[in-house]
Amino acid sequence: MISNYSTKIGLEIHCQLTGLKSKLFCSCHCNYREYSPNENICPTCTGLPGTLPLLNQTAIEKAAMVCMALNCTIPNNILFYRKNYFYLDLPKNFQLTQYNAHGITSIGVDGLLGYGQGEARIRRVQLEEDPGRLSYVKGSSGSLIDYNRAGVPLVEIVTEPDFHDPKDVRLFLNKLASIVEHLGVCDTSLEGAVRCDANISIGDSRRVEIKNVSSFGDVEKALKFEMTRQKAMLNYEMEIRGETRHWDEQRKITKQSRTKEEEQDYRYFHEPDIPSIQIDEDYLKELHSKMPELPDERKERFINYYKLTEHVSKVLIDHKDLADYFEESAKIYFAPKEISSIIVTDLMSYADDNSKKLGSTIRNIKMSPKQLAEIARMIKEGIVNRKTAKQLLYEAVVSGKLITSSENETNFRKIDDEGLILRSIENVFETESLAVLDAKKNPNVSNYLLGKVMELTKGRVDPGRALSLINKKLLEH
Amino acid sequence: MSRLCDLSLDEVTDGIRNQHFSAEDYVSHILERIARLDADIKAFVSVNTDHAVESARRIDSKIRRGEKVGYLAGITVGIKDNISTKGLRTTCASRLLADYVPPYDATVIRKLKESDAIVIGKLNLDEFAMGSTTEFSNFGPTRNPWNLDYVAGGSSGGSAAAVAAAECTASLGSDTGGSVRCPASFCSVVGFKPTYGSVSRYGLIAYSNSLEQIAPIARTVSGVVRLMNVISGVDPNDDTTRTVASPYSVESNGNHLRIALLNNLTVNAQPEVSKCIYSAMDTLSSAGCICEEITLDSLEFALASYYVIAMAEASSNLARYDNIRYGFDLDPEGYEWNSYFAKVRSNFGEEVKRRIIVGTYVLSSGYYGRYYLKAQKVRALLRREFKSLYSKYDVIIAPTMPILPFKIGEKIGDPIKIYYMDIDTVISNLTGMPAISIPAGFSNGLPIGLQIMSDDFQEQKIFDVALLFERTSKIQARSPL
Numbered sequence: 001m002i003s004n005y006s007t008k009i010g011l012e013i014h015c016q017l018t019g020l021k022s023k024l025f026c027s028c029h030c031n032y033r034e035y036s037p038n039e040n041i042c043p044t045c046t047g048l049p050g051t052l053p054l055l056n057q058t059a060i061e062k063a064a065m066v067c068m069a070l071n072c073t074i075p076n077n078i079l080f081y082r083k084n085y086f087y088l089d090l091p092k093n094f095q096l097t098q099y100n101a102h103g104i105t106s107i108g109v110d111g112l113l114g115y116g117q118g119e120a121r122i123r124r125v126q127l128e129e130d131p132g133r134l135s136y137v138k139g140s141s142g143s144l145i146d147y148n149r150a151g152v153p154l155v156e157i158v159t160e161p162d163f164h165d166p167k168d169v170r171l172f173l174n175k176l177a178s179i180v181e182h183l184g185v186c187d188t189s190l191e192g193a194v195r196c197d198a199n200i201s202i203g204d205s206r207r208v209e210i211k212n213v214s215s216f217g218d219v220e221k222a223l224k225f226e227m228t229r230q231k232a233m234l235n236y237e238m239e240i241r242g243e244t245r246h247w248d249e250q251r252k253i254t255k256q257s258r259t260k261e262e263e264q265d266y267r268y269f270h271e272p273d274i275p276s277i278q279i280d281e282d283y284l285k286e287l288h289s290k291m292p293e294l295p296d297e298r299k300e301r302f303i304n305y306y307k308l309t310e311h312v313s314k315v316l317i318d319h320k321d322l323a324d325y326f327e328e329s330a331k332i333y334f335a336p337k338e339i340s341s342i343i344v345t346d347l348m349s350y351a352d353d354n355s356k357k358l359g360s361t362i363r364n365i366k367m368s369p370k371q372l373a374e375i376a377r378m379i380k381e382g383i384v385n386r387k388t389a390k391q392l393l394y395e396a397v398v399s400g401k402l403i404t405s406s407e408n409e410t411n412f413r414k415i416d417d418e419g420l421i422l423r424s425i426e427n428v429f430e431t432e433s434l435a436v437l438d439a440k441k442n443p444n445v446s447n448y449l450l451g452k453v454m455e456l457t458k459g460r461v462d463p464g465r466a467l468s469l470i471n472k473k474l475l476e477h
Numbered sequence: 478m479s480r481l482c483d484l485s486l487d488e489v490t491d492g493i494r495n496q497h498f499s500a501e502d503y504v505s506h507i508l509e510r511i512a513r514l515d516a517d518i519k520a521f522v523s524v525n526t527d528h529a530v531e532s533a534r535r536i537d538s539k540i541r542r543g544e545k546v547g548y549l550a551g552i553t554v555g556i557k558d559n560i561s562t563k564g565l566r567t568t569c570a571s572r573l574l575a576d577y578v579p580p581y582d583a584t585v586i587r588k589l590k591e592s593d594a595i596v597i598g599k600l601n602l603d604e605f606a607m608g609s610t611t612e613f614s615n616f617g618p619t620r621n622p623w624n625l626d627y628v629a630g631g632s633s634g635g636s637a638a639a640v641a642a643a644e645c646t647a648s649l650g651s652d653t654g655g656s657v658r659c660p661a662s663f664c665s666v667v668g669f670k671p672t673y674g675s676v677s678r679y680g681l682i683a684y685s686n687s688l689e690q691i692a693p694i695a696r697t698v699s700g701v702v703r704l705m706n707v708i709s710g711v712d713p714n715d716d717t718t719r720t721v722a723s724p725y726s727v728e729s730n731g732n733h734l735r736i737a738l739l740n741n742l743t744v745n746a747q748p749e750v751s752k753c754i755y756s757a758m759d760t761l762s763s764a765g766c767i768c769e770e771i772t773l774d775s776l777e778f779a780l781a782s783y784y785v786i787a788m789a790e791a792s793s794n795l796a797r798y799d800n801i802r803y804g805f806d807l808d809p810e811g812y813e814w815n816s817y818f819a820k821v822r823s824n825f826g827e828e829v830k831r832r833i834i835v836g837t838y839v840l841s842s843g844y845y846g847r848y849y850l851k852a853q854k855v856r857a858l859l860r861r862e863f864k865s866l867y868s869k870y871d872v873i874i875a876p877t878m879p880i881l882p883f884k885i886g887e888k889i890g891d892p893i894k895i896y897y898m899d900i901d902t903v904i905s906n907l908t909g910m911p912a913i914s915i916p917a918g919f920s921n922g923l924p925i926g927l928q929i930m931s932d933d934f935q936e937q938k939i940f941d942v943a944l945l946f947e948r949t950s951k952i953q954a955r956s957p958l
Contacts, residue, residue, distance in 0.1 A: 043581050047797050049574065049682040050561040050583060052715050084793050084840075088814055093796035102850070145801070267840035269789060269849065272687035273678075275716055 005203030005234065007227060009169060010161035011120075011219075012197040014154050015180055016130065017062050018187045023151035024129045025053035025096065032148035033190065045151035047091030052273045055080075059153045060107070060277060062185045063127045064287055066155050067108030069179045069294055070122045074284060078277040079105035080127075084267045088143070089132040091150055097128035099268045105276075107155075114296075115175040118168050121160040130154050155185075161199065166223035169198070173216040174318050178295040181320035189363070198223055202230045206242030210254055213247045222247040226254055298323060306336035315344050321362045325369055333373035335380050342372060346393055366400030367393070374402055387459055415460045418469070421453075425466070425473055428452045439474055446470050481506045482643035483956055486552055486700035487727075489646050493551035496540060500533035500551035504595060507553045511598070511644045514958055519619050520629075520639035522558045523566055524598040529553065532595045547593030549707055554589055555639045555648035558599040559606055560691065561680035562586055565596070569682050570614035571604045572824040573798045575805040583680020584715065585649060585691050585708045592707045597645050600635030604826045605795065606651055606684040608632050609659050609898045610888070613828040618885050621664060623924060623957045627882040630660030633694070637664040640694050643956035647695040647704055653685050654783050655877075655902025657692035658914035662877035662926025665916040666954075667943070668694045669701045672934050673909035674719040676705075677712030683794040685787040688906040696954035698915060698943045699727040705936065722934055729948065731941030732765030734871040740770045742875040742901045749920035750876045757917045757927045757946065758874065764949045766942070771873075775862055776904065778855045783903035784896060785839050785852035792836025795829065798822065831892060860908045867932035872942050875901050877914035877926035901928060911936050915943050916952045 020030040026044035029035070044051040060078070067074050081099035098106035111122030132150040136143045157176070163169050177194065180186040188194045196219050201207040210226060213219050230240050245254040293301075295317045302313035302323075316323040322343060329339045347362065375392055378384045384392065396402045415421060428449055429436050439445035450467050481503055484492065493500050508526060515521050539546050556562060559569045561579035563586075568574045586596065603613040611634025612618040619634040621627040622642040629638040633650025637660030640648050650657040652670035661668025670692045681691050693704035706724045738758050743751040762768045800807055800821040807824075809817050825833070839848035866873065879901055888894045905912035910933055917927035927946065931938045 043579075046802055048561075048579065048581075048803070049567070049569070049577070049797070050579070050678075050680040052679050052717075054714065054716055082793050084796060086796065086799070086815075086818060088801065091797065091802065093799060094793055265841050267793070267837065267842075267845075269793070269840055269845075272790065273683075273715075273717060 005205075005231075007164050008161040008201050009163035009166070009223060010199045011157075011159045011163070011169065011172070012199075013157045013173070013176065014130075014195045014197075015066075015157065015176075015186050015188075016190075016193045017059055017153040017155065017185050018190055018193050019183075019185045020056065020058055020062065020153060022056055024056050024059050024127070024153035025151055027054075028151065030152055032152060035148050037144070037146040038148060040148040041150070045091065046147050047093075053080075053096060053271070055274055055277070056153065059127060060279075061287060062183070063107045063125065063153075063155050064279070064284070065183050065291060066157070066180065066185060067111065067125050068284075068288065068291060069183060070108065070111035070113050070125065070157070072108030072111035072122055072125055074108050074279055075104045075106075076279050077105055078107055078279060080271040080274045081268045082271050085264060087131065088145055089134050089147075089150070091132065091147060095129060095131065096271055096274075097156075098126035100124060101268065102270075113172065113175065113179075116168065116171040118162075118171075120162040120172055123158045123160050125158075126156045128154050128156055161201070166220045166227070169223060170216060170220040173219060175295065177216070178318050178320060182292055182295055182298070184292060200226050200230070202227070202234065202240070205230065205234065205240040208240065208242065209244040211244055211246055211257070214249070218247060218249065221252060222254055225252065229254070295320075306330065306340070308336060308340050312340050312344050316340060319362070325362050325372075329369035329372045329376070332370050333377045335373075335376040338376040338379050339372060342376065342389075342393065346390060347397070365397045367396035367402075368400070371396045371400075371402040387462075391459055415457055421457075421461050421466060421469060422473075424453050424456050424461070425449075425470055428456060429473065429477070436474070436477060440477070446474065480643075482510055484646075485697045485954060486549075486646050486695050486703055487697075489552050490548075490550055490703075493536065494540065494546065500536040500540075500595075501530065503551055504529050504533040504553060504597070507597060507645060510642075514642055514644060517620060517625055518622055518638050518642050518644070519617060520600055520635040520642065520644060521555070522568060522570065522599045522601050522616055522635065525565060525596055528565075529595050529597050532593075536593055536595075547591065549589065549703065550593035552594050552646040553597040554594045554704075555597055555600045555636060555645040556586065557602050557606075557633050557636045557648070557650045559602060559651060559682040559684075560586065560649060561682065562596060562599065565599065567599065567682070568615070569605045570602050570616055571798075571826070571829070572615050573800065573804055573821070574682075575615070577803050577805075579680070581680065583691075584677035584712045586680065588707050589649075594707070600633070600639055600648060600650075602635055602650075602656075603632035604829050605682070605791070606632040606653055606656055606689075607791065607828050607832055609655070609895050610885075611635065611638075611660070612885060612889050613826055615826060620885070621882055623665065623922060624882070626884050627923065628663065628885050628887075630663030630878070630882065632656040632660075633668075633692075634660045636694050637661050637666055637668060640664070640666045640696055641956060642958050643696075647693060647700050649704075649708070650692050650694055651681055651684075651689050652692040652902075652906065653689035654787060654899045654906050656689075657694060658877045658902050658912060658926065658928060659898065661694055661914040662928075663882040663924060665919070665924035665926070665952075666694055666696050667698050667701050667913065667915050668692060669705065669913045669936075669939075670905055670911060671705065671709060671936065672721070672911045673906075674717050675709045675721045675911070675934070675936070677708075677710075677715040677718050679712055679714035683790075685790040686794065687790060688783070688787055696956075698913075698940060698947050701913070702727050702940050719934075722937060725937055725940055727940070727944065729941050729944030731938070731943075731945035734766050734938060734942055735869070736761055736766045736768045736942065737771045737866065737870040737873045738768065739773060739776075739873050739875040741772055741774075741776050742879070745900065746876045746879040747881055749881060750879060750925050753918045753920065753925045754874070754876050754927060757950070760950050761874075761942065761946060764945050766945070771866070771870075773862060773866070775855070775858055779859060779904050779907060780896065780900050782852040782855035782859075783899070783907055784835075785848045786856065786907075788832045788836035789840045789849050789852075790836070792833045792840065795825075795833055798825075828892065856907045859904065863904075863908045863910060864932070867935070871931065871935070871938045873930045874942075875928045875930070877901060877928040881920055881923045881925065905930050909933065911939055913939050913943050915947060916954070917946075917950070918952060 108125035611631035636648040636650035641664035
């Protein structure tokens, strides 16, 4: 039976070192996103004849930090290799990267990273340059090349095929993202800053590579799709081809790649223009002392110091920005439970139901940590109830203004008069007559009606009381 | 009274600084010679006339105003056309760079300009410096000024011929496997390959990065020494550069040094060449040097090792010439990009194609260990052996070329024969150690060069012996034309 077949998943993650000022081998800006096409370039990153790569030493430092966080061994002699292949976005028609076939010389090897309940071995970490980008113009047969990105430093993190479930992949990637955020090496919210390729094999079948996945959520979806596809094929005794497939974001399926990626011979050899980099114990010791607090340590601190639950701590720390926002707020008014609960439950609802976007949500809201601290204070001191607090929070999030209760108290006063509540319910029943009919068959729809009532009353009725009135009304109807 | 063009580098800077003649007079004289002679010699690919005259006038007015001028003020330097010159076409004698104008100066060019040297023009070479005769140039061969039917050597044939014909005071070439020493020997001028890492390669269009150095050519040893004093040193634009022991001195005290003659190389040489090298050893002996003969068996593998490494690196270095960002006029309309690449790259010359193909082969999986890795091992072995030799000897001498210059076209059909010409010179590129070729005599009017090699950064020992030989051998640094 196919259900006995084990699934093996390995990952290859490319993470731009967006925290650096300059590219890996020249002084052009690492932050290429702010420039018009081919504005952030120089003779070196466009591969003009006679130019030489000048290694950005800070990139070595940042990559070594990533390796330390992933518990890798860092060899004491680091080399760069040329990976030779032709492509339009590659200015030199070779990529400067690292390679371990002729001795271990990549920045890190043999790491291990725990996530959730599991752990995955890290085969290697290597430092390499990003190529440029191609874009195709509608209605034209030609394509345009932008070299602004060419030479931006990447760390490539390759895991062993230690995952069996796409959900674990998601957990691992969240953990990894949090680590690079905490190290300050990568802003994962930037488009294209983190890319993930995955490979998956079921039982004895051949390995299938999945490329072109731009978000962590989609990695999980793509892997789930592939598992279903491959298991279905095995059920029909069809052979699974070893191939590369691309994730189609629109249709949510994987497709066989149009361009045949046959076994390429990259003819790796040591780049003579970059002398070997010696890494000694002293360097590593100094680097170790400079390491920022990592997510696991921070989580422990949140649990022990702020007395937060394991779950809440994890949600906060999965996104460094959330954790930072929390700590800033808690520093102003020490109410960690209230503050974390507002962030994790209330603010989460503004985040498009997508936890990946939570990090950027916190960055984009207008409310300051100080205002959040103030709301938490009002809750804790019993000045407002939770529902009113929600209103205040909403106002603060969208307008950046905190309306204190004394200024505009009437708007937040609770409606206690049952007549007023019933009138609102009747109004809703009139405008939502179809939903009312549905609600008679499906009790879940009454929650929808409740939402409408809450909307109409601006949240000033007690939802429990309103719901029981709605249900009563439905029976009479 | 000698002609202005025949003056040595020191005589030119002294003459201009002391106002015996103006920089403009000198440059005009040189430009006139180029115009008159170069149609026959074909050393120049481009002549930098306007810039040269302008620079000369600027130097003259500085001198008239009593201002300080640079160390090389007023000398005319020809530049091999694989060294990037801002605003001045840099072709590598290839169709693929026919229209390429670099937007930046190589470090050596910046340093020359800062010392008030005048870039007089760009000089012919084998396409991408791949060759030993300058016959593999897209512009046609450079001719030997000593006999126009003969090859000038290569790949820096233009750089050596222009200096020999006194079309410039000095020149820069590049030496990957002997590319400066070979033509220096064939044209009877002085060519010096520095220790790897002495001179910045920033701006040198790479043929084989781990082997090559930019290398000066002049008619006298002191000319080369003075150029080295300007172009060498650590460059923040080249991470492979290292601190050097400059400034180098032109006061020779080489008469006490221990010299070994590498007789594997004289045994394999043409008898006329061999005879000349032994007589050079006698000259040095009589001048007070302690000379003896040695044999080194591992030299047998040097040539194969050199070509494997050079071609491997070349195959990768030349991959960037796809005509997408710069290059020559070839309409991409109607081509799928892969076929456009193929179309573009079919424009490389025969020798370049040969080296790309061999280089690609030796790096491919399954062959890497058999060729590239083995070549690197030979290289490491040679370095060890020479290191130990230099604990016993200060310098090692040998012929620069195993043969005399030959007629243009004579060997072009036999690439292996041409490769074998490099057997004496590739050693120093593999070890990374310095080596010079200086005029040692003539046979039937054809020049012979003496090669002097030494340990890493021991350039001064080489210069000392070369100066001593130059002074005692009395071979005059004169132009045949």
